[in-house]
Amino acid sequence: MTEAAPIAPAPARTNPPHRIGLTRPLIIGLAVLVAVGTLLATLVTGFDQPQVALAFGVLVGLGELARITLPGHREVAPIASAAAIAYAFLITIGTESVSHTAWQVIAVVAVGLLLGELPHIMVGQSPHWGDLARRLLSLSVLALVFRPIVGFVGPEGELWWVSLGLMAGLVVMVWALDSVAAAAIRADRLHTRFRVTLRDEMRAQLPIGMAIGASGILMALSAYVMGLAALLVFTAPLLVTQVAFRRFAEIRLTYLQTVRALSRVTEVGGYVETGHSRRVSELSQAVGCELGMRESDLLELEYAALMHDIGQLSLRDPIPSGATVLAAPREQRRIAELGSAVIRETGVLDSVAELVRRQCEPSAGDGDDGPPPLGSRIIKVTNAFDDLVGESKDADRTAAVLQRLRMDTDHEYDGSVVDALSAVLNRPASRW
Template sequence: MGTRGARSARRQVRQRIDPVRSLLIATAALCAAGSLVWTFLTGFAEPRIALAFGILIALGELARIALPGQREVSPIASASALGYTFLLTVGADPVAQGAAQVIAVTAVGLALGELPHVAVGRIPRWGDLARRLLVIGLVALAFRPLASVLGSPEPHWWLALTAMASIVMLSWLADSVIAAVLRAERLRTRFPVAFRDEVRAQFPISVATGASGILIALASSVMGLAALLVFTAPLIVTQVAFRRFAEIRLTYLQTVRALSRVTEVGGYVETGHSRRVSRLAHAVGCELGMRESELLELEYAALMHDIGQLSLRDPIPSGATVLAPPREQRRIAELGSAVIRETGVLDNVAEIVRRQCEPSAGEGETGPPPLASRIIKVANAFDDLVGESTDRDRIEAVLQRLRMDTDREYDPDVVAAVARVLDRPRSRW
């Protein structure tokens, strides 16, 4: 438990020193501080309404969820903040909160929602928290000046709805851009790839959040503050569904990781081999611009790439398949692929494992193996020859050996990517 906590703390330290993330956090902190000072100096408009929305934002942040891909979202808090931003009237009474007050209420609500997490030792993901605040700030700066023009939504509700929906879409794109920049920096991958991954991953939850925020604002004109409870309830159901999906995905990955250790426990490969190959393969996949779904399959395949060794009567010394005859390597890969296919849901992973021993140009008419297979072939060979050693001369000698075989066995682009990854500190991949 102590080791896991120390590892988490080191990860948070690395996040803090990322330049883009640091700039984002500093900008959000300045916006929050400036908005709070301005609001206190000019006074709160409709403090009862601000308090109601602030409490719901805090409760939503308390119930935030972590999605696959190390994404943290808070649908209820974001929908509540959007509802407060788009608020035109409550009942028959107009509201006049400015953009600064919206940012201030959101900042206080998010901070209060974080306190219980901090109290039990969970370090906040400051980058995700800052992103949520800045997106609401952008929406508030875009919409609140229009509020005085729109007035009550009843006579021209379609105009208010169009403005809200347009701003929500723009804010979703802005949020995707910010998230993609952070993801590209964290994973050292290409921005266009990270942007596509973020757009695809955030679209469902963003649609639910944006629609709920708009409904809360429009319904408040008729129902008053009761609209907060009525239109937050469907979002709670949606959040539960997303949480279960994330838990199932995490359980699936943990199961694969547990299966990958069977070869280590049985003495077929060195301890930590599958984990090291998976880690290096993932970093190389990011370097080469693989999509998130491809990276997940690569991680699964890298963790289970040696599972075919369980069929061997006599284990290969140190489990180094790179030293085995080519025919033996292919037999191990095919047996491992057959085992993985038995799951019924990992056919792509099984194909990656089956073709991991083929030359980079492929064999016969099948063409070159998938990129994931070529990455695993290089990552496995590197770890078989280097292991846990950090000796730079040994690493350079192994890289040179791999480069000498790029005319047939190893993909030269993959070998070059491995060299670039290894040039970074280990904490960066």
């Protein structure tokens, strides 16, 4: 990094300590209490129809073993969840009525989830305990509401549609509650706003949630005609759905890995410091979360931040250490325009290209287009910060650079973005 004019140390701005996220530990603790309590209660009273319990428990375990991770680090187990819902909704198997309690449903599902998780643990994969706890608690609510009234509903007779409607309503209710819990955990983890994560969670989980719920209901109702064979019949289409979601997640991951590899070209070529693009990307996402950006906007911000310096590849004489903040405004604009043109060639990243193109504009804009997008303003601030600080951990230097950025908030930098950056840097868990 090129040494700029000496920056006089400035007193660090003190921000109130960020609240510690307690949602995830509380949900995990509650799930453990529910699992242990129901298992002990079931062991004392005995399992009703153990063969049926074993069949559903095995399917839950296999489904947990085949769980998938969706974009946004969301861990789901469609087959396990559908089997758990079916067991909670089970009314008859053929002509034989079932009478297992809600406690038995929860105990069987808890054991199945744990057994399905063990192989992942044995190969060194760290479980997402929060997601696992949410799955168990969602099933618990479903079972506790439905099992006490199972004697008043059934899959036959003129009022069969009442049973179907009740099951569908309970699935929607539990899906909404699960989305709220997932959003609370995500808001704590990302230090962002709950209403933003709630909207993101509902949008992300709606397709897979409806597929799981419908499959679980069909399994339970079809057992009246097909017996336990319904488990295999309705697991097959759900498995196809799971493969499709897994393929989608893999494509998204490959896409991101390609962008990350492309962003490193400027580092390999010596145009910017090693790690600069990664640091700007991570810091930009943290600032975006602090400002309450949606998940889709955060993804575009990540792409744009990774490739914000790609325009430097077109320079005949590289900027020393790639510190564009030290370049003339006209040169900064030229680099941004060249980078945007390269990104537009992909044909699918036009919004990302626009973020890159406008990253050098003042916070209020400098033309008829108005202020640049929030993502562009974030990249402008985080890029300037990393250009001046780099990998340094010196607290005085960090405080001095923040003070320097604040001095330019009247024109160059967005004051709210600089404040968000300061909040991110002052967190106890911040790597800076």
